[in-house]
Amino acid sequence: MTAILGVAIDAPLRATFDYRAPDGIPRENLQPGQRIWVPFGARRVVGVVVEIRDSTSVPAGKLRSAQALIDDAPIFDPTLLGLLTWAAGYYHHPLGEVFAAALPKALREGAPASDVQTVYALSTPARVGELTPIAVRAHRLRELVDLLTARTAVTEAELAAWSNRWRDHVRELERRGWIARIQQAPATVTRPVVAVAGPTLLDSQRDAVEAVDRAAGTYAQFLLRGVTGSGKTEVYLRAIERVVARGQQALVLVPEIALTPQLVERFAARFGAPLAVLHSALTDLERLQAWRAAQTGAAPVVIGTRSAVFAPLARPGLIVVDEEHDASYKQQDGFRYSARDLALLRAQRSSLPVVLGSATPSLESLERVEQHKAVALLLPQRATGAAAPALHLIDLRRHAATQGIATPTLAAIERHLGAGGQVLLYLNRRGYAPTLFCPACGWCAACARCDARLTVHQRERSLRCHHCGSEQPIPDACAVCGQPAKPVGQGTERIEETLQSLLPDMPLVRIDRDAIRRKGMLEDALASVHAGTARVLVGTQMLTKGHDFPNVSLVVVLNADQGLFGTDFRASERLAQTIVQVAGRAGRAGRPGEVLIQTEFPEHPLLRQLVDKGYDAFAVAALAERRQARWPPYARLAVLRAEASRRELPHAFLERALEVAPARDAVDVELLGPAWAPMERRAGHYRAQLLAHALTHAPLQRLLAGWLPAIEALPEARRVRWSIDVDPLELF
Helix, strand or coil, X not given: CCCEXXXXXXXXXXCCEEEECCCCCCHHHCCCCCEEEXXXXXXXXXXXXXXXXXCCCCCCCCXXXXXXXXXXXXXXXXXXXXXXXXXXXXXXXXXXXXXXXXXXXXXXXXXXXXXXXXXXXXXXXXXXXXXCCCCCCCHHHHHHHHHHHHCCCEEHHHHHHHCCCHHHHHHHHHHCCCEEEEEECCXXXXXXXXXXXXXXXXXXXXXXXXXXXXXXXXXXXXXXXXXXXXXXXXXXXXXXXXXXXCCCEEEEECCCHHHHXXXXXXXXXXXXXXXXXXXXXXXXXXXXXXXHHHHHCCCCEEEECHHHHHCCCCCEXXXXXXXXXXXXXXXXXXXXXXXXXXXXXXXXXHCCEEEEEECCCCHHHHHHHHCCCCEEEEECXXXXXXXXXXXXXXXXXXXXXXXXXEHHHHHHHHHHHHCCCEEEEECCCCXXXXXXXXXXXXXXXXXXXXXXXXXXXXXXXXXXXXXXXXXXXXXXXXXXXXXXXXXXXXCHHHHHXXXXXXXXXXXXXXXXXXXXXXXXXXXXXXXXXXXXXXXXXXXXXXXXXCCCCCCEEXXXXXXXXXXXXXXXXXXXXXXXXHHHHHHCCCCCCCCCCEEEEEECCCCCHHHHHHHHHCHHHXXXXXXXXXXXXXXXXXXXXXXEEEEECCCXXXXXXXXXXXXXXXXXXXXXXXXXXXXXXXXXXXXXXXXXXXXXXXXXXXXXXXXXXXXXXXXXXXXXXXXXXEEEEECCCCXX
């Protein structure tokens, strides 16, 4: 009997699809996790085999046959296949799209999983003398035959060295039947990994390394919690050294591409071995090569951003999640997974230790330590012995400011630069100014597609929406009264301009997404900082995460008030983490560090707590508030979101969704809303949301499992774009 294959396809459909196994493929050659070519509508697409059965409910007349098996062995090992299947269920996302998220584009399009190369050999008829001899005058063809006769096989590189026109000669010999093309895997050359000696460890670092090493071969969750500059990366390196020495691999996740170059450089210098690097800025070929290096075990260390949590590992030994608190680990569209949470589950299913590192741990990770699900490893002092920087609040109500830089701040900048230090100014706002304003009539340049103002980008003479990407030239006058309009407020571009005016002899570098646009620009900018040729740094959050700037002695947070009054319940946590992280760039080497925080609310409890008692005190108070209010991590959330170009549709859809929700005990699950999103209109679509709240995972998952099929069946569901977000990090 022909085997029936359940196949997942990269499409927004929650079902799998049944196909007959391809003709001529024995059942014993079929395994879950293999890729396969299948007909899908009028197209030929790549699917992933999920199950192999003897029967199907699809009528015989409608059952189609798969066309060809792509992989001899599963592209997902059983552990990774199980993790992806679980994630599809937990996050309630189509399984085919989950599989697609775990693969480089080339593999989604059917490229071979192994790094095969084409070689050329004499065909069997040529070797046994069954073919018409090559004419004497065909000198180059005869030379090629002689070359192939002397060798078992010849690579394309060897042929290119023989002749620039080798392809023409090969095609002619193929036409005559003399040559056979053979696909084979290249020979892999493995070399021992010899780690370069690192610096002497502090006792706390050594204790952390030993704790992780003792957990080898078992699941253990560690929270490596240290002040900024305490040497967390060195702990990662030493723990990974031991993993690699055992012939195993380590997976290291980082939140941002901006962190990847310096981390890769540091790891490569330490291990002297090829690393597999996975992030979105790579070409398709680079991602494929890195995936293969991880899958074969050729790379002892795999470093990547969010999606690298799905990287295949031949011999897994350790998982590290650096800056585990960072919101970048949560995918915000499509398959809305948390890479940090899946890293924990992958480690558990593979019996591996996992290290989460942060100077400002997430409240979720602190709660796991509180519940004894994770072990805290503390690094209480800076690795260099430097003292923690002193934090001071600058009251913007009392001091005059020049384009957002208060007078005491400017004096401090000049003092630190005069002493030979570097200065970092942080402002989480790109562009020149957040709005173009008319003083005569009060008009502001607004986005036509979003409930947002257009940002002024002076250098390009454009107004841009940072939410939908729309752009237009800066008008010569107010669109309403015709009077001159002016940029109001500060962005990083304006701060750069102001500092160049105030400090004309000081070399400055700006690091944000507008200034760093092309490959290599970030590395060049960071190199100028480390070389000391750039004395002043201006930037956004790209500057706050994990960078080590030894000569930065002053850090300025230009506007700490942006996160004080956010609508999201996590706003205060994110603000506290950002301030502590950016403050940690100061005074990491021999120079004493200083941090100035500009604010119009110096009496705000959050700011006072951070300045007087630090992040630990903030976290204790924030956890107490969350516990009392029954918000995460002491509760579980899911958000049903909807958007449409007509304003009435999202709200009407969510009202109908509320009506078809399964019967439930309000004690187990509450449904709150529907309500409009804080930014109701974005990119021309009106947005609304409905919040599901439960104290534990189980009742929430039961509700979603019964509810989503009913939602999909609603006529209103076809009039809106809707999604479900489990464990959302932002309510927007």
